[in-house]
Amino acid sequence: MYKQYIRNLTVQNEKAEMASSGKLKVLLILGSIRDGRQGLRVAKFMRRKLVERNFDVKFFDPVEMNFPMVTKPVHFFGPERTNAPKILVENEKFVKEADAYVLVSAEYNHNVPPALTNLLDAFPGSAYAYKPSGLVCYSMGPFGGMRAAMALRAITGELGCLSVSNIFGIPTVQHAFDEEGNPKNDHMESGAKKMLDQLEWMAHAMKNHRDKVGLPS
Structure with missing residues (x-):
C-alpha cells in the first residue's frame, strides 16, 4: 500500500512538473522542395496534430522561405x-x-x-543540442521512407537532437492524405500519436532538466 502510494505520488509530481513547464515550442521542418511534393500534405497534418497537443508551432518550409543553397553556415x-x-x-x-x-x-x-540537409546544416549543432526530435518519413512505395529515416538518425544524433525511438513512416503517401492534409486511413492518426507521445514526454523532460541544471560546459 505504502509503495503504491509513493509511486502514485511520484507520477503526480512528474505530471505537475511537466504541466508547470509551460507551452513547448516545436519547430516543424519540411524537407522537400520538388514540384508536386507530397510532403506539404504530410506537414499540414502534422502541424494540426502538434497544435492539438498545445505546442507552439513554427513551420520551416524551404519553398515558402525561399531558403538559399547555403555555402557558408551562419x-x-x-x-x-x-x-x-x-x-x-x-x-x-x-x-x-x-x-x-x-x-x-x-x-x-x-x-x-x-534541401533538408542544406537547411539543417545552415545552423550550428549547439542550436539543436539537448532537445529531442521526431521523424516523419514518407515514400510513394511500400517502405515509408525508412532508409531516409535511418540516415536522419545519424544526422540528428550528430546535431544533438536525438530522435525518439518511434518513427512515423508513411508508405504510399500519395494515397494517405488529401490536399489539405486530411488523413484517408487510420494509420495516419495512430502512427502520429505513437511518435508524438514519445516526443512530448522527452521534450518536457529535457526542458525541465535544462531549466534546472543548465547545459554541460
Whole structure:
C-alpha cells in the first residue's frame, strides 16, 4: 500500500512538473522542395496534430522561405554573425528557441533530400543540442521512407537532437492524405500519436532538466 502510494505520488509530481513547464515550442521542418511534393500534405497534418497537443508551432518550409543553397553556415560568420545573410540570422533564433523538432522527410535515392540537409546544416549543432526530435518519413512505395529515416538518425544524433525511438513512416503517401492534409486511413492518426507521445514526454523532460541544471560546459 505504502509503495503504491509513493509511486502514485511520484507520477503526480512528474505530471505537475511537466504541466508547470509551460507551452513547448516545436519547430516543424519540411524537407522537400520538388514540384508536386507530397510532403506539404504530410506537414499540414502534422502541424494540426502538434497544435492539438498545445505546442507552439513554427513551420520551416524551404519553398515558402525561399531558403538559399547555403555555402557558408551562419556560425561561420563568427559569434556576432557579422555580414551573415539576414535569412540565416533571423531563423537561427527559431532553431535555438525550439524545445523539440519534427522533421518531415521524403526519401530520394534511399537517402535524405538535399534541401533538408542544406537547411539543417545552415545552423550550428549547439542550436539543436539537448532537445529531442521526431521523424516523419514518407515514400510513394511500400517502405515509408525508412532508409531516409535511418540516415536522419545519424544526422540528428550528430546535431544533438536525438530522435525518439518511434518513427512515423508513411508508405504510399500519395494515397494517405488529401490536399489539405486530411488523413484517408487510420494509420495516419495512430502512427502520429505513437511518435508524438514519445516526443512530448522527452521534450518536457529535457526542458525541465535544462531549466534546472543548465547545459554541460
